[in-house]
Amino acid sequence: MDVRLPRLGEGADSGTVSTIFVKEGDTVKKDQSVLELESEKAVASIPSPVSGTISKIYVKDGDEIKVGTLIFSVAEGEASQSRDVQLNVPAHESTEPESPAEEPVAVAEESVPAMMPMMMEEPVKSASGFPPPASPSIRKMARDIGLDLSRIRGSGNGGRIVLTDVRAYIQRLQTLGTQPKAAAPAATTPKPAPVSIDFSKWGSVEKKKMTQLRKAISNKMTESWTSIPHITQFDNVDITDVLALRKKFQKAYERKKANLTLTPFIMKAVVETLKKHPIFNASMDEATEQIVYKNYYNLGIAVDTEQGLIVPVIRDVDKKSMLELSIELQDIAERTRQRKVSLEEMQGGTFTISNQGGIGGAHFTPIINKPEVAILGVGRGSLQAVVKDKKIQQRMIVPLGLSYDHRVIDGANAARFITDFVQAMQDFSEKQVKI
Amino acid sequence: MKSTKTDIVVIGSGPGGHAAAFYAADRGKKVIMVEKDDVLGGVCLNVGCIPSKAYLHAAKLIQEAQESDFRGISFNKAKLDLNKMRAWKNSVVGKLTGGIATLAKSRGVEVMYGRGYFEDSKTLRVETKQGQKFVTYDKAIIATGSHPAMPPAFDLGNKRIMTSTEALEVEEVPKNLLVVGGGYIGMELSTVYATLGSSIVLVEALDQILTGADPDLIRPVIKKAEKAFKEIRLKAKVLKMATYKKQIRVQMEYNGKEMEELYDRVLVSVGRVPNSSDLGLENTRVQKDEKGFVRVNDKLQTDDPMIYAIGDIAGGVLLAHKASKEARIAVDAILGENVTKKEIIVPAVVFTDPEVAWAGLTEGEAKQRGIKVEISKFPWSASGRAVTFDRTDGLTKLVVEPETERLLGVGMVGAHAGELIAEGVVAIEMGATVRDLAETIHAHPTLSETVMEAAHAFYGDATNLYTPKKRH
Numbered sequence: 001m002d003v004r005l006p007r008l009g010e011g012a013d014s015g016t017v018s019t020i021f022v023k024e025g026d027t028v029k030k031d032q033s034v035l036e037l038e039s040e041k042a043v044a045s046i047p048s049p050v051s052g053t054i055s056k057i058y059v060k061d062g063d064e065i066k067v068g069t070l071i072f073s074v075a076e077g078e079a080s081q082s083r084d085v086q087l088n089v090p091a092h093e094s095t096e097p098e099s100p101a102e103e104p105v106a107v108a109e110e111s112v113p114a115m116m117p118m119m120m121e122e123p124v125k126s127a128s129g130f131p132p133p134a135s136p137s138i139r140k141m142a143r144d145i146g147l148d149l150s151r152i153r154g155s156g157n158g159g160r161i162v163l164t165d166v167r168a169y170i171q172r173l174q175t176l177g178t179q180p181k182a183a184a185p186a187a188t189t190p191k192p193a194p195v196s197i198d199f200s201k202w203g204s205v206e207k208k209k210m211t212q213l214r215k216a217i218s219n220k221m222t223e224s225w226t227s228i229p230h231i232t233q234f235d236n237v238d239i240t241d242v243l244a245l246r247k248k249f250q251k252a253y254e255r256k257k258a259n260l261t262l263t264p265f266i267m268k269a270v271v272e273t274l275k276k277h278p279i280f281n282a283s284m285d286e287a288t289e290q291i292v293y294k295n296y297y298n299l300g301i302a303v304d305t306e307q308g309l310i311v312p313v314i315r316d317v318d319k320k321s322m323l324e325l326s327i328e329l330q331d332i333a334e335r336t337r338q339r340k341v342s343l344e345e346m347q348g349g350t351f352t353i354s355n356q357g358g359i360g361g362a363h364f365t366p367i368i369n370k371p372e373v374a375i376l377g378v379g380r381g382s383l384q385a386v387v388k389d390k391k392i393q394q395r396m397i398v399p400l401g402l403s404y405d406h407r408v409i410d411g412a413n414a415a416r417f418i419t420d421f422v423q424a425m426q427d428f429s430e431k432q433v434k435i
Numbered sequence: 436m437k438s439t440k441t442d443i444v445v446i447g448s449g450p451g452g453h454a455a456a457f458y459a460a461d462r463g464k465k466v467i468m469v470e471k472d473d474v475l476g477g478v479c480l481n482v483g484c485i486p487s488k489a490y491l492h493a494a495k496l497i498q499e500a501q502e503s504d505f506r507g508i509s510f511n512k513a514k515l516d517l518n519k520m521r522a523w524k525n526s527v528v529g530k531l532t533g534g535i536a537t538l539a540k541s542r543g544v545e546v547m548y549g550r551g552y553f554e555d556s557k558t559l560r561v562e563t564k565q566g567q568k569f570v571t572y573d574k575a576i577i578a579t580g581s582h583p584a585m586p587p588a589f590d591l592g593n594k595r596i597m598t599s600t601e602a603l604e605v606e607e608v609p610k611n612l613l614v615v616g617g618g619y620i621g622m623e624l625s626t627v628y629a630t631l632g633s634s635i636v637l638v639e640a641l642d643q644i645l646t647g648a649d650p651d652l653i654r655p656v657i658k659k660a661e662k663a664f665k666e667i668r669l670k671a672k673v674l675k676m677a678t679y680k681k682q683i684r685v686q687m688e689y690n691g692k693e694m695e696e697l698y699d700r701v702l703v704s705v706g707r708v709p710n711s712s713d714l715g716l717e718n719t720r721v722q723k724d725e726k727g728f729v730r731v732n733d734k735l736q737t738d739d740p741m742i743y744a745i746g747d748i749a750g751g752v753l754l755a756h757k758a759s760k761e762a763r764i765a766v767d768a769i770l771g772e773n774v775t776k777k778e779i780i781v782p783a784v785v786f787t788d789p790e791v792a793w794a795g796l797t798e799g800e801a802k803q804r805g806i807k808v809e810i811s812k813f814p815w816s817a818s819g820r821a822v823t824f825d826r827t828d829g830l831t832k833l834v835v836e837p838e839t840e841r842l843l844g845v846g847m848v849g850a851h852a853g854e855l856i857a858e859g860v861v862a863i864e865m866g867a868t869v870r871d872l873a874e875t876i877h878a879h880p881t882l883s884e885t886v887m888e889a890a891h892a893f894y895g896d897a898t899n900l901y902t903p904k905k906r907h
Contacts, residue, residue, distance in 0.1 A: 128796075128806045128836045128843060131778055133866025143773045158839035158868035193773065198740050200720070 001076060002155075003049060005037070005069045014066040017059050026054045034072060037065070052076040058153070073155070123150035134161040141166065146193040213307045224370040229406040232365040232377075233414040237422045238388075239265075239381060240395045249433050256435065258326040263301065263355055266378060267325060268432060269424035271297045271318045274351060277417045281350045283371040284408050291408055300352035300369055301329065303336040304359070311369060312341045313349040322433050357381060362399040373408055376421070377401040438569035441467045443769065444559055445576045446551040446714070449477020451746030451758030452578035453535050459576075459766045460542040467570055468544050469551040469561055471579075475539070476532040478580050479755040482600040485531060487623055489524045490605065491786055494630035498788070506825075515631060517605055524603075551579075553715035556741045560715070574741060574769045577721075577729060578758065579714065581707040581747035589615075589703050593678050596701045599624060608632050609699035613685055615673050617644035619785040621704035622656070625664060626788050628702075635664040636698075638671040638687060647783070648791055649798045651812075652848040655828040656787045663788070676701065709748045724750065733775040734768035735761055743769065757781045782860045784853035789828055792856035795863040796834050796844035808843060809835045811869070813889035815849050817899040820880040826850040831885035833869060835893060840868040851882055858886055869893045 005015075015037040022034055033045040034054070048054075056073040059065055126132065132149045134142070138161055142149045152169045154161035199205045210218070242265050253260040274281040274297055282293045297318045300311040312332045317325065335341045352369040355378040366377035379399035386395040402418050442464040445456040453475065456468040474481060500510045539546050547570070549563035559570045583598035594601065595609075599620050608631045614621045617639030629635045637644075637660070644660075644667065645653050660667060671689040678684075682697045709727045716723065720739035722730045728750035735743045743765040746758030760779060767774040782794035801808040815821040815829030829849020836843050845859025862872060872890035877883045891897035 126836060126841070127838050128801075128808065130836070130841075130843060133839070133841050133868075135865045139778070140774075143775070154866075156866070157870050158836075158841040158866070160841075160866040160868070200738070201740065 001050065002073045003034075003046075003071055005046070005065050005067050005071055014064065017061055017063045017065060020057060020059070020061060022054050022057070024054055024057055028052065028054060028074065035059070046071065048074055050074060050076045055157075056153075056155075056159070123148060124153070125150060132161055133158055138163060138166060143193070211307055213310070217308050220370075221367055224367050228368050228370060230365070230368060230403050231406045231411065231414065233402045233404070233411070233418050234363050235400045235402070235418045235422055236397050237400055237425045238386065238395050239398050239425060242425060242428050243396055245428060245430060245433050248430075249435070252435050253323065253326060256323060256327075258323055259330055260322070260326050260433075261329070262357060262378075263329055263353070264322050264325040265425065265428060265433075266353055266355065266376070267299050267301075267314070267317050268322065269421055269428065270299065270351060270353060270376060272424045273417055273421040275318070276420055277413060279409055279413060280374045280404070280417055282373055282408065283350075284373065284405065294350050296350065298348050298350050300346075300349035300372070301333070302352060302354035302366075303333050305337045305339065307339070310336050310339075310341065310346070311349070311352060312336050312345050313347065315348070321435075323435050351375070353378065357398065363401050365401050366403050368403050368405055373405040374414075374417075375403050377403065438558065438571045439467065440571050441465045441545075442572065443467075443574050443576065443766075444469060444551075444570050444572040445578060446559070447471075447477060447578035447580055447746075447748075448475040448535065448546070449578060449580050449746065449758065450479045450755035451580070451762050452477060452576070453539070454759040455576045455578060455745060455762035455766055456544045457538060457542055458763050459769070460544045462766065462770060464766075464770075466542075466544045467547055467572075468539060469547045469549065469559070469570075471548075471550045473548060474532045475535040475546065476528070477578075478582070480531050480535070481528055482603055484755055485528055486524050486603045487599075487620075487627070488786060489527045490520075490603065490627045491623060493520060493523075494627045495788075497630050515608070517607065521605060524605075551714065553718050553721075553742075556719045556739050572741075574743065576762070576765055576769075577714070577737075577742060577744040577748055578746050578762070579710040579748050580758075581709045581753055583620075583704065584706045584708045585703055586705065589673070589676050589701070591676060591678055593683065595678075595681075595683050595699065596676060596703060598703055602628075602702050605631070607700075610634060611636070611698045611700075613638070613683075613696075613698040613701045614704065615701065616704040616706070617641075617667070617669075618704060618706070619645060619787070621702065622660070622785065622787045624702055624704065625660070626786075629660075629663040636666045636668065636696075637664055638668045638673060638689070640670065640672055642669050644669070645785060645787075645791065647797075648785070648793060649832075649846055651798075651830060651832070652791050652793065652846050655789055655830070655848050656785075656791060658828065659788050707747065707753055709750070711748055726750075733777050735765040735776060736768060752781055752783065754781060754783065780860050780863050782856050784856060786853060789826065789849045790852040791848045792852040793846035794844065794856055794860045795842070797846060798832070798834055798844070801834060801844070806843075807837060809837045809893070811835060811889050811893035813885045813892050813897060813900060815882075815885060817888070817897075818880075818882060818885050819899070820882050820884065821849065823880065824850070829882075829885070831855075831889045833872075833886075833889050833893060835869050840870055840893075842867050842869060842872065845886070847885070849882065849885075855882055855886065858883060 017035055018038040019036040022028060028034060028048040028051065030051045031047045034048050035046050037046060052074045054072055055075045058070050058072060065071065133154060134149055149161055152161050152165055155165050156162050246260050250260050278293050281297065282291050285292055296316060298313050298315045299317050300313050302309060302311050314328055314332065332341060349369060349372060351372055352375040354366045354375060357378055357380045360380045362379045364377050364379060366375045368375050381396045381398040383394055384397045385392050388395065400418060402414055404414050443459045443466050445452050445466065445468045448468050448470040452468060456466045460466045479485060497513045500513065547561050547563060547568060549561040552560045554560050557571055559572065559575060561568045561570060583600060585598055589596055602624050608628065612628050612633040612635050614625045614635060614637040617637055621637060622644060625635045625637050644657065668689050671687055673685060673687045675686040676683055679697060682699055683701050684695060684697055685701065686693065686695050711723055711727045711729055719742055721742055722738040724730055729737055729744040729748050731737055731744050731749045735745050735749060737744050745761035745765050747753045749761065751757060761776060764774045764776050780795050782792060785791040798810055810832060812830060812832040816827040821827045821829055826849065831847045833842060834844030842862050845856065845863065847855055869890045872887055873894065875887065877887040888897045888899060892900055892902055895902045
């Protein structure tokens with residue numbers, strides 16, 4: 001039988017798994033402690049309701065679980081068949097008195113949300129790398145309806161997936177689909193199997209496998225683009241004075257083996273602007289419905305590599321000098337192009353800059369690097385005739401596009417942000433550049 | 436140019452071709468099956484699996500009779516009438532090939548005898564005895580199979596140098612027979628000829644016969660063959676052959692020495708070559724690999740969307756049952772079903788004495804791919820059934836995923852291993868665990884008990900085998 005977390009007491013409807021006393025295959029006696037749960041109030045021990053063999057443990061140390069979460073299965077005495085007491089199974093297959101057939105929907109609604117994240121988050125891969133155990137007919141059915149079997153926990157011996165597991169899984173998906181609150185996990189609903197188009201029908205083609213990086217970019221972009229309502233605010237910035245500063249100090253930087261480019265200027269100006277508009281340096285925690293403001297300024301820098309886009313992160317930009325930033329930028333860009341940048345170096349960003357100035361093009365609408373909430377796209381500068389101080393002057397003008405997450409940032413915020421950023425660039429102080 | 440229009444044309448009528456044609460017809464398609472020979476059935480029925488099994492059965496009768504003295508039964512030396520034996524073999528083949536023709540007729544599958552040649556992606560020209568016929572189709576399935584390889588250096592046009600095709604006619608029992616190649620074909624035919632009375636020297640270029648099988652499964656075969664054959668030479672290389680009177684003079688390199696010997700006949704069994712030339716594939720978009728196998732995707736579709744390929748011609752393991760399975764996958768794919776040839780378990784059976792069979796992951800493959808597995812073995816010396824007919828030279832073994840106890844592979848050697856492997860295939864396909872096998876009754880006294888006992892041995896509690904306690 002499957003054992004779910006029971007209600008432990010007033011207010012204690014969730015907790016963290018602190019110790020698991022048994023492992024799969026162990027025999028337990030009725031009322032023997034199987035695991036300990038730490039809640040805000042106390043440490044509670046969860047006993048096995050029957051004597052038998054632990055056939056499966058679904059949680060691990062540190063897991064946050066709620067009332068109704070499936071925690072382990074125990075095979076009673078000789079009977080090894082697993083029965084799921086709270087699942088919405090058709091009445092004729094249900095043998096458990098605890099599962100009243102006349103109100104299956106109510107049971108499902110109560111138990112489903114609690115177990116959803118755990119049941120569906122990650123596809124499980126077997127240690128030997130083989131696809132999940134299931135009979136040919138089950139595998140065929142899964143292919144036909146586009147189900148990824150590795151996301152389904154089988155109830156049979158060795159995790160074998162049987163028809164009732166598939167049925168229960170689909171029912172869970174359906175319940176989830178009809179629940180308005182379950183917006184976030186819905187993203188993990190398996191998509192129907194993509195259809196391959198035969199382009200060779202219309203002419204000669206060449207096929208190349210997508211690289212891991214390309215697949216990662218594809219997933220990330222789709223995730224960001226489909227889950228965030230994007231708006232892009234355009235503006236232009238006059239960088240004539242910044243270029244003058246750059247020219248003035250370039251030699252000095254070179255003597256320190258640093259190359260002073262436009263990017264550190266943009267980074268410094270971005271951080272200055274972020275400090276005035278902390279919402280642009282925040283993230284939205286969809287699970288807890290909180291906005292998380294960060295007191296650090298880690299800027300992602302989009303780097304164009306041969307294999308595709310990679311965004312390493314430069315940390316604590318506010319605490320670093322222009323010289324330090326120049327050196328670090330050069331180093332990380334080089335290592336990124338060589339694909340030697342570590343995973344940690346790509347995490348923890350608070351805002352991203354995508355500078356295409358070196359390549360060309362004007363305004364563009366960058367996609368936000370989730371979980372960040374905004375990204376600045378910088379185009380190629382061009383000399384333009386501008387009226388300044390009542391005279392027509394030749395100035396270097398750079399196009400800007402600021403994409404932001406309209407769930408947390410409003411249009412007025414964005415207009416203020418970009419105005420302040422333009423100001424910060426145009427009033428860039430020499431003191432900051434000087435070594 | 437008048438042409439016949441059909442839904443599906445299948446080229447070849449072997450285990451792939453006729454399975455595809457019949458299944459497509461059963462699913463309501465209009466089907467034409469094209470066969471280049473005068474009889475249906477392809478290599479398997481005419482010059483492969485079936486006749487070789489017939490001769491192996493004959494060999495087994497002879498051998499068991501010869502070895503029954505100690506049981507208190509004595510026979511005179513077997514007298515062979517090769518013509519009668521061949522006629523019997525031909526009647527076995529005839530029953531089956533005739534059966535295919537009858538089944539084709541009752542299903543309304545039109546059979547066209549003649550070589551098929553692609554004019555373009557939508558038209559097949561068939562060279563029948565009545566002249567050219569043209570078939571236009573929605574989809575074509577190529578199932579033209581393969582033929583025995585004959586390296587040019589050995590190809591003297593001398594009938595004493597045989598491939599499996601000629602060897603299965605058994606025109607005579609040569610006194611001295613050289614078998615080049617220790618794969619399953621070389622081993623099976625050596626067994627036949629050795630029992631009929633030939634003195635066999637078998638040479639293999641690699642350091643093991645029957646590559647692909649785990650060494651512990653081959654050991655009983657080698658032991659038996661060492662007795663039945665004159666010699667097995669591993670890592671040996673045939674350099675040259677020449678006609679010398681009524682014999683073949685063979686030069687070979689073995690143990691660092693060159694030697695020259697005379698043989699009455701030579702069997703060359705060094706592999707098989709796909710029948711992919713002379714099909715007009717260059718008039719389609721079908722692509723071949725460097726060995727001539729037709730390139731296909733998981734649905735057996737070639738680079739030409741109109742054309743599918745199955746069986747030997749599509750590469751992979753060259754086994755009849757693989758072709759028959761691919762036949763169904765290809766037809767299902769044509770019918771628009773979501774199918775794939777990935778994840779299929781293709782059992783391998785070698786009809787040596789004793790038989791070797793395996794399915795799924797082998798121990799060797801697990802090692803090579805770095806997959807952590809646990810192995811459980813049950814020797815047939817502990818099987819009551821094996822003792823009753825004096826064939827205890829067998830072994831059943833299970834390859835298991837340790838965390839889940841899921842069965843990933845089954846291997847066996849021993850009498851009737853080819854029949855016994857079926858249980859292993861079903862178990863692996865069903866995602867069964869060792870516990871499932873252990874809990875299932877296997878009738879006594881049968882060889883199938885060895886599967887259950889191997890499962891019990893995994894837990895250290897096989898009834899008829901003492902193993903140090905492992906788990907519980």
